[in-house]
Amino acid sequence: xxxxxxxxxxxxxxxxxxxxxxxxxxxxxxxxxxxxxxxxxxxxxxxxxxxxxxxxxxxxxxxxxxxxxxxxxxxxxxxxxxxxxxxxxxxxxxxxxxxxxxxxxxxxxxxxxxxxxxxxxxxxxxxxxxxxxxxxxxxxxxxxxxxxxxxxxxxxxxxxxxxxxxxxxxxxxxxxxxxxxxxxxxxxxxxxxxxxxxxxxxxxxxxxxxxxxxxxxxxxxxxxxxxxxxxxxxxxxxxxxxxxxxxxxxxxxxxxxxxxxxxxxxxxxxxxxxxxxxxxxxxxxxxxxxxxxxxxxxxxxxxxxxxxxxxxxxxxxxxxxxxxxxxxxxxxxxxxxxxxxxxxxxxxxxxxxxxxxxxxxxxxxxxxxxxxxxxxxxxxxxxxxxxxxxxxxxxxxxxxxxxxxxxxxxxxx
Amino acid sequence: xxxxxxxxxxxxxxxxxxxxxxxxxxxxxxxxxxxxxxxxxxxxxxxxxxxxxxxxxxxxxxxxxxxxxxxxxxxxxxxxxxxxxxxxxxxxxxxxxxxxxxxxxxxxxxxxxxxxxxxxxxxxxxxxxxxxxxxxxxxxxxxxxxxxxxxxxxxxxxxxxxxxxxxxxxxxxxxxxxxxxxxxxxxxxxxxxxxxxxxxxxxxxxxxxxxxxxxxxxxxxxxxxxxxxxxxxxxxxxxxxxxxxxxxxxxxxxxxxxxxxxxxxxxxxxxxxxxxxxxxxxxxxxxxxxxxxxxxxxxxxxxxxxxxxxxxxxxxxxxxxxxxxxxxxxxxxxxxxxxxxxxxxxxxxxxxxxxxxxxxxxxxxxxxxxxxxxxxxxxxxxxxxxxxxxxxxxxxxxxxxxxxxxxxxxxxx
Numbered sequence: 001x002x003x004x005x006x007x008x009x010x011x012x013x014x015x016x017x018x019x020x021x022x023x024x025x026x027x028x029x030x031x032x033x034x035x036x037x038x039x040x041x042x043x044x045x046x047x048x049x050x051x052x053x054x055x056x057x058x059x060x061x062x063x064x065x066x067x068x069x070x071x072x073x074x075x076x077x078x079x080x081x082x083x084x085x086x087x088x089x090x091x092x093x094x095x096x097x098x099x100x101x102x103x104x105x106x107x108x109x110x111x112x113x114x115x116x117x118x119x120x121x122x123x124x125x126x127x128x129x130x131x132x133x134x135x136x137x138x139x140x141x142x143x144x145x146x147x148x149x150x151x152x153x154x155x156x157x158x159x160x161x162x163x164x165x166x167x168x169x170x171x172x173x174x175x176x177x178x179x180x181x182x183x184x185x186x187x188x189x190x191x192x193x194x195x196x197x198x199x200x201x202x203x204x205x206x207x208x209x210x211x212x213x214x215x216x217x218x219x220x221x222x223x224x225x226x227x228x229x230x231x232x233x234x235x236x237x238x239x240x241x242x243x244x245x246x247x248x249x250x251x252x253x254x255x256x257x258x259x260x261x262x263x264x265x266x267x268x269x270x271x272x273x274x275x276x277x278x279x280x281x282x283x284x285x286x287x288x289x290x291x292x293x294x295x296x297x298x299x300x301x302x303x304x305x306x307x308x309x310x311x312x313x314x315x316x317x318x319x320x321x322x323x324x325x326x327x328x329x330x331x332x333x334x335x336x337x338x339x340x341x342x343x344x345x346x347x348x349x350x351x352x353x354x355x356x357x358x359x360x361x362x363x364x365x366x367x368x369x370x371x372x373x374x375x376x377x378x379x380x381x382x383x384x385x386x387x388x389x390x391x392x393x394x395x396x397x398x399x400x401x402x403x404x405x406x407x408x409x410x411x412x413x
Numbered sequence: 414x415x416x417x418x419x420x421x422x423x424x425x426x427x428x429x430x431x432x433x434x435x436x437x438x439x440x441x442x443x444x445x446x447x448x449x450x451x452x453x454x455x456x457x458x459x460x461x462x463x464x465x466x467x468x469x470x471x472x473x474x475x476x477x478x479x480x481x482x483x484x485x486x487x488x489x490x491x492x493x494x495x496x497x498x499x500x501x502x503x504x505x506x507x508x509x510x511x512x513x514x515x516x517x518x519x520x521x522x523x524x525x526x527x528x529x530x531x532x533x534x535x536x537x538x539x540x541x542x543x544x545x546x547x548x549x550x551x552x553x554x555x556x557x558x559x560x561x562x563x564x565x566x567x568x569x570x571x572x573x574x575x576x577x578x579x580x581x582x583x584x585x586x587x588x589x590x591x592x593x594x595x596x597x598x599x600x601x602x603x604x605x606x607x608x609x610x611x612x613x614x615x616x617x618x619x620x621x622x623x624x625x626x627x628x629x630x631x632x633x634x635x636x637x638x639x640x641x642x643x644x645x646x647x648x649x650x651x652x653x654x655x656x657x658x659x660x661x662x663x664x665x666x667x668x669x670x671x672x673x674x675x676x677x678x679x680x681x682x683x684x685x686x687x688x689x690x691x692x693x694x695x696x697x698x699x700x701x702x703x704x705x706x707x708x709x710x711x712x713x714x715x716x717x718x719x720x721x722x723x724x725x726x727x728x729x730x731x732x733x734x735x736x737x738x739x740x741x742x743x744x745x746x747x748x749x750x751x752x753x754x755x756x757x758x759x760x761x762x763x764x765x766x767x768x769x770x771x772x773x774x775x776x777x778x779x780x781x782x783x784x785x786x787x788x789x790x791x792x793x794x795x796x797x798x799x800x801x802x803x804x805x806x807x808x809x810x811x812x813x814x815x816x817x818x819x820x821x822x823x824x825x826x
Contacts, residue, residue, distance in 0.1 A: 019698050023556050030555040124553075130699045132553035139552045140537075140545035142443040143436050143719030268705060271684035285432050285716040286543045286706065292681060293702035303698040306556030 002031065002313050005039040005062040007084055008075030009046060009055070012098050012125070015302030016072055016309075017051050027306065031313035038068060063087055070312045072305055073097040082106050089113040089121060094312035096305055098125035104199035108212045111323040118319050122308035127200045128153065128277050130300025131293040135307070137207045137281075138322040144283030146208040150246040153200040155275035155295045156184045156191040157223050157243045161260075162273045165240050170228050183275055193222035194243065194258040201245030204279075205256055207322075208249060211329035213256070219334035220258040230262075230407060233342070233366050233375050238265045239413055242272070248337075254329055255337045262342045264413035335384035339410040342377050343390070346403035349374040359393050377411055415444065415726050418452040418475040420497055421488030422459060422468070425511050425538070428715025429485055429722075430464050440719065444726035451481060476500055483725045485718055486510040495519050502526040502534060507725035509718055511538035517612035521625045524736040531732050535721035540613045541566065541690050543713025544706040548720070550620045550694075551735040557696030559621040563659040566613040568688035568708040569597045569604040570636050570656045574673075575686045578653050583641045596688055606635035607656065607671040614658030617692075618669055620735075622662060624742035626669070632747035633671040643675075643822060646755070646779050646788050651678045652826055655685070661750075667742055668750045675755045677826035748797035752823040755790050756803070759816035762787040772806050790824055 004020075006013045020027065020037050028034045039062045040051045059080070062068050071088045073095060075081045081102050088095050089110060097103065103110075103123045114121035124134045128151070137146070152158050156178055163174035175192065178184035190196050202215035223243050234240050239262050247256040263270050268290050272278030277295025282288050294300035311320065341360075345352060349365050356363070356376060363376040378386065394404035417433075419426045433440065433450050441447045452475045453464045472493070475481050484501045486508060488494045494515050501508050502523060510516065516523075516536045527534035537547045541564070550559070565571050569591055576587035588605065591597035603609050615628035636656050647653050652675050660669040676683050681703050685691030690708025695701050707713035724733065754773075758765060762778050769776070769789060776789040791799065799821075807817035 015698075019556060023558055023698065026558055027556045131702055132549050135553045136545050136549065139724075140548045140720055141716075142723040143432060143440045144716060145436055145439055266686075268684075271681075273679075283716065285428075285436065285712040285719070287710075287713055289544055289704070289706035291702070291704060294700050297700075299698040300700055303554075303557060303696065306698070307553055310555040311552075 001034045001036055002069050003036050003038040003067045004070040004072060004309060005041060005068050006037060006072045006074060007041040008073065009040050009042040009044070009051065010074060010076070011298045012301050012305065013040070013072070013074035014049070015298040016074060016305050019299065019302050019306050021050065023306070027310060031310045033313070035309060035313060038065070059084055063091055068093060069316060070094045070096065070309055072309065073099055073102070074305065075099065076101065078102060078105060085110060086113065089117055089119060092117050092119055094119045094122070094316070096122045096308040096312060098123070098301055098305055100126040100196070100199045100203060104202050104215045107203065107206065108324065108326050112326060115319050118317065120312045120315060120320055121323070122311060123203070124308050125301050125304035127203050128279055128291070129155070129293070129295040129297060130303050131277055131279065131291050131295060132304070132307070133204070133279050133291050134207060135311070136291065137204070141281065141283055141286065141289070144286050146249060146281060146283055148246070148248045148282040149201070149204045149208055149279065150244055150269065151201065151204065151279035152242055152269055152272045152277055153197045153245045153279070153295065154191055154243060155277060156188065157197070158272065158277070159183050159275045160192070161223060161226070161241055161243065164226070164228055164231050165234070168228055168231065171224065171226060192224050194220045197243060197245040197258045201247055201256060201258060205247040205254060206324040206329070208247065209254060209329045210324050211327045212324055213329050213331065217331040218256045218258060221260070223260050225407070226260050226409070227407070229344070230409060232368055233344070234262060236366055236368065237377070239263060240265065240270055241409060242269060253332055255332045257334055257337060259410055262409050262411040262413065267412070335382065335387070337383050338380050339383065339386070339412065340378055340380050341386050342375060342409045342411045343405055344373055344375045344407040346373050346406055348372065355393070355396070359389050373406060414447045414449055415482050416449050416451040416480045417483040417485060417722060418454060418481050419450060419485045419487060420454040421486065422453050422455040422457070422464065423487060423489070424711045425714050425718065426453070426485070426487035427462070428711035429487060429718050432712065432715050432719050434463065436719070440723060444723045446726070448722060448726060451478070472497055476504055481506060482729060483507045483509065483722055485722065486512055486515070487718070488512065489514070491515060491518060498523060499526065502530055502532060505530050505532055507532045507729070509535045509721040509725060511536070511714055511718055513539040513609070513612045513616060517615050517628045520616065520619065521737065521739050525739060528732050531730065533725045533728060533733055534736070535724060536616070537721050538714050538717035540616050541692055541704070542568070542706070542708040542710060543716050544690055544692065544704050544708060545717070545720070546617070546692050546704050547620060548724070549704065550617070554694060554696055554699065554702070557699050559662060559694060560697055561659070561661045561695040562614070562617045562621055562692065563657055563682065564614065564617065564692035565655055565682055565685045565690055566610045566658045566692070566708065567604055567656060568690060569601065570610070571685065571690070572596050572688045573605070574636060574639070574654055574656065577639065577641055577644050578647070581641055581644065584637065584639060605637055607633045610656060610658040610671045614660055614669060614671060618660040618667060619737040619742070621660065622667060622742045623737050624740045625737055626742050626744065630744040631669045631671060634673065636673050638820070639673050639822070640820070643820060645781055646757070647675060649779055649781065650790070650826070652676060653678065653683055654822060655682060666745055668745045670747055670750060672823055675822050675824040675826065680825070748795065748800070750796050751793050752796065752799070752825065753791050753793050754799050755788060755822040755824045756818055757786055757788045757820040759786050759819055761785065768806070768809070772802050786819060
C-alpha cells in the first residue's frame, strides 16, 4: 500500500480525496497497489468532512513521515507551496501538483531536484484541468518535432467571450455573469488580463522545447478591450474571438504570446465554447491534433492529479524523463510575430479608403449596416510593421483632428 | 542502438521509414538510443526508394535475426500479418502494428503472448490514425472509470457525410468524389458499411473494460441509406448526421454499436469534419474529454507507429501493462440501447398526426417547405420499443395501401 498526503483541502484537494475513495479499485488496479490518503495538511479544521481525522496543521509531520511516498500539492500560490514542495522532494517524496504558478516560477529547480532524488515532480493538472496535455507531450507525441501549441487555456475568459459571441453581451455584463456563476473571481485580473494563460503556455512551451521558459518573456494581452461591437464584425465575417496562448517553434526559435485572436469558424478551436478548454498541437509529421475537455472544476482537475499519483506509484524508484532542463529558451520579441490584423476605424470607408489603403496595403473591408465606422482585415505582416503603420495612421489622423484607430485585434483566418 | 524492421512497405510502412530518418534526433532522445531501420520486408522491390538496400523478401531473415528487437507490421489484413506477428512475439521481439483487423481479430492472443514473453504488442496507430487514443486510455485517464467512448473513427465516411451536409450532395456523388480524391477505395464497403469503425470501437471498448470484445457482437450499420433529404431536415433542426462508433459502460454492462446518428450542432463531435477523426471519452470524474486529429494519412498514422516504437524502446525488458485479458465482455443486444429517433413519413403531418402520435407517442415534428412528407423526432426510448412501434405503423399503412416509414435515423440531441 502507498500512503499519500494532500496539502491544501480546497476545491481540488477535496476532489482528490473524493476520487481516491470513489475510484479506489480502479486506482489500485492501475497503480499496482492500494493508494491511501494518510494526511490532509490545512490550516483549517474540517470536522464534518470525510477527512476530519486526517487533518494535520504541521507540515513537519508529513515531511518527516517516511511512510508518505507521494505528496499532492493543491494549495495554490507560491508561499508556502514552494518551500513545502521543495522540502518534500528533498526528503525523497514524489510530488504531484495542480499549481501552475508554482510550476511556471520554480518548475526548473523542482524538476532538477526530482531528477537528483530519483523521484517524480508531476503537474498534469496545472494546465488544461482534466484534459491530458502534459502527459501526451512526453508519452504520446514522442517522435514528433512539435511546431506549434495553441490553446484556449482559461475557462473564465472563454466563458465570457462565448457569452459575448452567442448572446451579444458586453464584456462587463458577461464578466458579471461569470462572477455570479462562480466561474470568475471577485478580482478577475489573473484571468481576464491573460496572466493565467501566460503561465500555462509557458509550461507547455517548456515541455515542447525541453528548455526553461520564463513566462515574463511572453507577450501577454487580456480580453478587457474586446467589445460587443467587435463580435458584430466577427459574426459578419463568420469568425469569433478567442483568447489564445500560442507558441510556435522552429529551428530553435520560439514565438509565443497570449492575446485575443480573431479566428474563422472552421478553425478547430472555434467550437471550444463556454468554460471548456481546447489545446491544438501541431507536429511536423502528425499535423494538427487537438485535446478538448473541462479546463477547470473540482473533479476534472482532481482526475488529472490522480493520473499523476498513479504515474508516480508506477515509478516509485525512478525518475520518469520529462520536463525541461535549466537551459533558457529565448522567446522572440512580439514584433517578429506574424498576424493578420482586424482594425476598426471611425467614419465611412468611402471617405478613408485612400488613406487606409496607402498605409495598411491590401486589405478586406467589412462594413456593418447603420454604423458610422468600418473595419479592415489586413494581409499577414509582422507585428512590428503593423505597429509602424498604425502609428503612422494615428499621427496623420491627429494632425487632421480626426479620430485614430478604434480597435485592433490580431487575426488568423 | 536499437534495430528495427518494417513488414509491408505500403503507405504507412514507407511513412514509418521516412519519420525514422527525418526525426532521427528526436526519436533517439526519447528512446534513449538511436533507432535504426535494418530490414523492410515486402514482396516487391523498391529500387528507387531510400530503403532499396534494406528490402528483404524472406520473413525468416528478420525472424531469426537476434539484432531485430522491434518489428513494425504495416501490411494490413490477417494473412500473413497474423502468423508473422505471432512468430515475432514468440521470438521475443516487440511488435508495433497499425493493423486494426489484426488487433480486433487476434489482439487477445497476441497481447497474452507479449505478456508471457515480456515484450510489448502495441497498436496506437490501429485506431484514430495519428490521434493519441490508445495510450491516453492506459497512460493518461488512469484513475477514471470510463463510462463512454464515442468516436468518429472513419475519415472516409466522415468526408462523405461532411460533403452531404455542407454542400447538399447525394451519397453517391459524395462517395465518387471521395474515391477520386483517394479517400475511399474502389470497393468502399469496409468504410461505408461501418466495418472499419466496428473494429475500432471494439478495440477501444476492450481497452476500456480490460476484457476481450468480439467485434461481431457489435451492431453495425453504415451510411449508405443516408440521403441528401435527411440533411435538409438536419439543417432545419440545427443538426448533422455523423457515423458513430459508441460504447457505453456501466456496472459491467456494455452497450456498443456503429450507426449514423443525428446530433445537434453543439455536440462536441459535430465540428469534426472532412477526413478528420474525433473521439470523445467520458469518465466518471473527468466528465467529457475529446481527442481530435488526422484519423488516417501516411505521416499522421506513421507518427503513431513511431510513438509505439519509442514506448517499446523505453521498455525493452518489460511488458507495459495494457490491453485486455481473455475474459469475454458481453455486449448488450441493440434492442436494449436507448436513442431518440428521427423518422420520415410520406404525406402531410396534418393528415397523419393522430396515427403517428398514437403509435410513437410525444414527438417533435419537422416539416420542410414544399415537400409532401414530414419527420418526427421521438422521445428517448429503447430500440426494441421503437422497432415495435415502427412495425405497427408499417403494418397499419400497408393495410391501408399507404406508404410506410421512409427513413429512420437514431438521434442524440
